[in-house]
Amino acid sequence: MVFGAGSNVVIAASAEVLNFPILTALVILPLIGSLVVALLGHSRPEWVKLSALISSVTTGALSLWLLGAFRAGEAGFQFVSQHTWISQWGISWHLGVDGISLFLVVLTGILFPLVIVGIDVHNNQTSYFAWMLLLQAGVMGSFLSLDLFLFFVMFEIVLVPMYFLIGGWGYEQRVYAATKFFLYTMAGSAFMLVGIIATVALARRDLGIVTFDLIKIAEGAKFSTNTARWLFVSFGIAFAVKVPLFPFHTWLPDAHTQAPTGGSVILAGVLLKMGTYGFLRFGVYLFPQAAMWARPVLFTLAVIGVIYGAIAATMQRDLKRLVAYSSIAHLGFIVLGIFAVSSQAVTGAVIQMVNHGISTGALFLLVGMIYERRHTRQIDELRGIQHVAPIFAGVFTVVMLSSIGLPGLNGFVGEFLILLGSFGPARWWTVVATIGVVLSALYLLWAYQRVFHGEPDEANSSFKEMTPREGLLMSVFVAIIVFSGVYPKPILDRIEPSVAALIKHVEGQTK
């Protein structure tokens, strides 16, 4: 079988449950949808949205089914499917899901159909949906890949649809933002490609074969201290750009602000998670010692991100840019949690990845709705919306409080676990990061106050209340926000075993 002796992976059970390759389907379905949309576009434009919807909703339903079929309490990869792809280079189509990736897959599965249903595009629907679905395939593939090559392919292919989404449907500075996004991320992954190949070339000495199999390399290869550090850095740069960590973050405010609403939701919701997920799955898992060595630097950058993101968000006049900077702060928390490498902190980081996707995605949706109505995102041009659109304001409040991390809503669970788990291994960094929690309340509440309170002036007094369709869309988000805030246990139960196994792996390698 494919797994090394030291692997704690259990795959025996999953194979007999059913032979349907569900993970492959999760990647291929949107891809097929994308092709169908692209081909139908000219002859039957009226079917475009329907076929986009069918393929994304089916993918979403499959991901929910996966959530149900996933056996809680097991640490290893489930639903593994592996096929040889490029035998000469030891590359295979190798997919698997564990507690760490499960909820990111589900998030990807449900966020895309919501974006496709919920947001109207005003021009060139065909290409928009085709790119969207291709993006979904790429993101799914990134979260499911257990092969370094496959992961890189998926990680990199995501750039293309996102580039066209920002560039084609974005706002005024879209070409600049799209190009910056593409080049920054590609520059980061340039190092990772060299790192991946070097990892494989060096692991061959220990394994005796050329393989890009993540598990085989992680369990079987022994890199010398210095080598592992170099390799970790090469992976780390790619992920740090993607997250983005503090000095590599400058593409994010532009990309987020200029992207169309759907693009921003996906970008914040799942694309950034590819960075944090990458740190966890490929950085910490492959090079535990090097990750521990790099901790002080990463803690520092993460905490700088938390504080810097919060302060920068406070200063913004553009509502969308404010949310963008708040992402930098939140992602800082996640990185802090990942590298604390304690059970609580990593579990918190994983759950926070999902929560940030939900609450920031919802925030971008709401900001998009404001823009649709008022054609401005400037905070000082908005006023008193609460008076004319109380339901809208109410939904905004819930989402905002979830982003702030109010107990009882989802944001609290992740942030609390991260801070709790990081306090031991990274005490002073955690103390500083806690200030970020307070700051997040400051910038969001202040923005809320300026936009929703007060007396609406003439332009804002005609602000339309939330439509039933928008309400339905937001109710999904609010339901998840409340449910996972009040009763996170089923989620934690599925995440924790995999996290515990990862931490055991790290401890085994570092002692």
Add this chain to the structure above:
Amino acid sequence: MNSDLTTFAGPAIDWFAVSPLIALLAGALLLLLVGSLTPQWPRGWYGIASVITASVAIVFLILLWRDVTNSGPKLLVGGALALDHFALLASIAICSSVLLVSLVTSDYLARENSDLPEIYSLYLTTAIGGLVMVAANDLVVLFLGLETLSLSLYLLAASNRKRTESQEAGLKYFILGGFASAFFLYGVALTYGATGSTRLVDINVVLNAYISVPRNDTLLLVGIGLMLVGFAFKVSLVPFHAWTPDVYQGAPTPVTAFIASSGKIAALVALVRVFITAFPSRADDWGPVVFVLSALTLVVGSVVAIVQVDVKRMLAYSSVSHAGFILVGLEAASHRSSADAGDGLIAIAVYVVLYAALVVGTFSIVTLVVRDSSDDGTTLDAFKGLAKRRPQLALAMTVLLLAQAGVPMTSGFVAKFAVIQAAVAVGSYKLAVIAMICAVIAAFVYLRIMVSMWISDTTTSDSTISDATTSETVEVPVFTGAAITIAVAITLVIGFFPSLLLDLTTNLTQLASK
């Protein structure tokens, strides 16, 4: 060797093994002689004759490929030519580029209102030169091939007699290329002086013997250096690249595609064969030089490409940077102590084959979109709003450009991956990182072209769109459409299933030696 020197006996010739050359020669002569003696053929038939000739040559090459797979590589014509998979793969790539470029040229000439046999005949003679170069096991034979190729290319560059730019390009190419040939020939002479042979295999034997008997290597090293300069001109490595943008811009666009594909493949493969077969024992001397050339070529090619406004110049510099990438493979192959040095050879072969398809496809689209004869020249503006006017064409161009940028799921990524893998396997991390960073810089160039196709703001109002549609309709003629389709198909199929190509490279590292 022939011990009896009093009577001259010609070497035995395996006629079947040289059948691709004969086919190409027959096609070239047919076009030139019959074409000039008979009245004007119906439109397009000259091109079809060239396509058929190239196809016949490809069939012969495939048959030879099977022979080599079965009975191993060997030397032909008394050791003048090598018959191995490395040469055959490059030969197939060259003949394929003749085939595709002939298709494009046919439509191009129709648009320019002329249809002549010479240009196709020159394609075929270029291919003969190219086939000789990639298989040459003798420096003198290599020079013959080089000159056949180069002279044909000079004429091709100047083949548009109506445009001064084309003639300027031809003249520039001729003068600089002549210098390069002279450098190369002088290098050959010095190497002969140092080793007493021009046979690549024999040179290696002689040089290996020198290792036990230390000798002064100055003559040899100068010879190697001069040959490298000659090759560097042909391949357009920095700092010998100055002719590239001018010639690429001035030459008729299909010819540019041909220079960038066939010309480059032939010179690169010959360069690799000479250095790997004849001078492996001096790899420690030329390896670092190749490192520097490669790094310089990558950096200058990709950085300078960014500031160009002319599409053909842009692609010319990008082709310079691709040459740098291929040289990374040669640098990897120079690490002879490593067991993985052979990966460099495979990487080079994979890269040149895939790059040929990419560059022909890209320039075919440029041929359609940008008129050489138009007043604004070949600026990027011609691509503005192409996605609205011709979505399929814009999509094809996008695939090809993304492949040139090395985005996964395209052949360009496979090529880049092979090269980086080869470099990393022998421990050339520095060059691998430089190459990858330059790939990112170069990506900006391709993004610029994509931006003007897809996201250009010029056609915002509806009236201008319809104006543009009526006045500047980009016709996609059948032959060119077929060539573009083939190029895009190769790009995507190999991108998804690299094994198809990699399967062919199993025996590639066994170069013919006896």
